[in-house]
Amino acid sequence: MSRIKYSNLPFWLFTLATVFALTLPILVQDGMFQDGVLYSAVAHNLSLGYGSFWFPQYSALNIEGLPSFHEQPPLAFGIESLFFKILGDSLYVERFYTLLTMLLTVWILVKIWRLATIDAPANWQHLTWLPVLFWIIVPVCFWSYRNNMHENTLTIFALLAFLSFYSGWIPIQKSSRFLSLNPYVAAVISGFFIFGATLVKGFPGFFILAVPGCYWLFTKRISFKKMALQTIVALAVPLAIYTVLFLWPVSKSLSYYLFDRALLRMGAVPTADYHLEIWVQLLQQLVLPFTLLVLIFLLAWRAKWRFTQPTPLVWRQSLFFMAVGAAGTLPLALTLVQKWFYMVPAFPFWAVGMALVAASPTSDFVNWLKTKKRAFAFVLTFNALLLAGVLIYSAAQIGKTYREHATLNDVYKIGKLVPSFTNIAVPSCQYNQYNFILQGFLVRFFNISVVPENHKLATTTPFWLSQCDALCQHIPPDGYEVILEDGQKYALYKRVENQP
Numbered sequence: 001m002s003r004i005k006y007s008n009l010p011f012w013l014f015t016l017a018t019v020f021a022l023t024l025p026i027l028v029q030d031g032m033f034q035d036g037v038l039y040s041a042v043a044h045n046l047s048l049g050y051g052s053f054w055f056p057q058y059s060a061l062n063i064e065g066l067p068s069f070h071e072q073p074p075l076a077f078g079i080e081s082l083f084f085k086i087l088g089d090s091l092y093v094e095r096f097y098t099l100l101t102m103l104l105t106v107w108i109l110v111k112i113w114r115l116a117t118i119d120a121p122a123n124w125q126h127l128t129w130l131p132v133l134f135w136i137i138v139p140v141c142f143w144s145y146r147n148n149m150h151e152n153t154l155t156i157f158a159l160l161a162f163l164s165f166y167s168g169w170i171p172i173q174k175s176s177r178f179l180s181l182n183p184y185v186a187a188v189i190s191g192f193f194i195f196g197a198t199l200v201k202g203f204p205g206f207f208i209l210a211v212p213g214c215y216w217l218f219t220k221r222i223s224f225k226k227m228a229l230q231t232i233v234a235l236a237v238p239l240a241i242y243t244v245l246f247l248w249p250v251s252k253s254l255s256y257y258l259f260d261r262a263l264l265r266m267g268a269v270p271t272a273d274y275h276l277e278i279w280v281q282l283l284q285q286l287v288l289p290f291t292l293l294v295l296i297f298l299l300a301w302r303a304k305w306r307f308t309q310p311t312p313l314v315w316r317q318s319l320f321f322m323a324v325g326a327a328g329t330l331p332l333a334l335t336l337v338q339k340w341f342y343m344v345p346a347f348p349f350w351a352v353g354m355a356l357v358a359a360s361p362t363s364d365f366v367n368w369l370k371t372k373k374r375a376f377a378f379v380l381t382f383n384a385l386l387l388a389g390v391l392i393y394s395a396a397q398i399g400k401t402y403r404e405h406a407t408l409n410d411v412y413k414i415g416k417l418v419p420s421f422t423n424i425a426v427p428s429c430q431y432n433q434y435n436f437i438l439q440g441f442l443v444r445f446f447n448i449s450v451v452p453e454n455h456k457l458a459t460t461t462p463f464w465l466s467q468c469d470a471l472c473q474h475i476p477p478d479g480y481e482v483i484l485e486d487g488q489k490y491a492l493y494k495r496v497e498n499q500p
Helices: 002-007 009-021 034-047 075-087 092-116 122-126 129-136 139-144 150-167 183-201 203-219 224-245 251-268 277-285 287-302 312-327 330-334 340-371 373-396 405-417 438-446 456-460
Strands: 423-426 449-452 463-467 480-484 490-495
Touching: 002 340, 009 129, 009 373, 034 075, 034 092, 034 438, 075 092, 075 150, 075 183, 092 129, 092 150, 092 340, 122 340, 129 139, 129 287, 129 340, 139 340, 150 183, 150 203, 150 224, 150 340, 183 203, 183 224, 203 224, 203 312, 203 340, 224 251, 277 287, 277 330, 277 340, 287 340, 312 330, 312 340, 340 373, 405 438, 405 480, 405 490, 423 456, 438 449, 449 456
Parallel strands: 423 449, 423 463
Antiparallel strands: 463 490, 480 490
């Protein structure tokens, strides 16, 4: 058994090198996609006591005039805020949290793979690196783990819910090797994880309810009755919890999210031109994993390996996982609020499904390589050096800026001139509540909010900021003097004391 594990070591080293190469060099740098900046700003505020779990705060005005921030449900903010409380205010706190969610996803994927191959040849059990490799090469996946997206946290809850469901289907004869649960106990546990998933991202967290149905449809290992009952039990758990919550004062928080933001956005703020756009994006994201799958079979054909063709059971298992992945993706077409990163929680299931198809030739290649001692030693050494090189290169990127160079340059200068928890007025034509770049960085690092000049809060602040290269050029009202004129993108003014 240890020899089988050792024979997979070079491939684990290569997979880890790939995981870190696609994420760490960017993750350790300053600068982040605006949604990730927004999430870290809200979580950081929560860690400081500015806002509460159910009523978090982003800025002085939040979004759409709501008294608190409700673009997303609060659980991910609450979890990330704990990291700020423990680790402090460094920009690396959210990066550590993001890295941790990625590593947890890898760990859970390994557990799922071992369950998925429970009836497969023994050496398949040790190809735990294979689904991880198929998963991380999906472009939106490694992009998400560079940018502190909430889909990273949602993925963990979705995978844990899946793992719980699957633990209820382990055959009795296999229960000594794996944790086996009563199917309905497993469904209850899944229900709690589904509740967590929905409290991270709302409706998309419910997609994991499709697992029993997909398992029944493609494997025929459970009856229709058991499938239906497990689904009902799992659904009943989050519904019961939300029913109780709506009886408490926190219901106002849920109402804000559900009625004032989520449902309103579906009809008023489309992000896609047509409903099937998300399906096109799905196919684009699967190009690299599918290419890897084809290359594995081409290599096997070229090398004339006599690998065992996937059995009907393997095909059914593979289709089951890909169906779960589809359940996490295709329903997004029901609305025009579609963004490519909404699909992130579904791709681990696509990865396992593809890895199952590729497992037989991959296993033969691993077995072949371990018989070639010199080749094995070379591959092992090369991949170890590759991983070390990736880590060294990533460490060398610390202190650099990945994106928004000019904005960050000015934000750090502004933070030295403006006290924390202060508002800065900006020209109304330059204010966009959905542009989280400038205000996101100001809030995250200095708790400074931006308000339009025609808002009443603008009259209470002595600071006035204007973007130098904006299409609408504005100078401040009389009585202001410039205090930051060497900014790369912004000029900052302050009202002169004793001016009327």
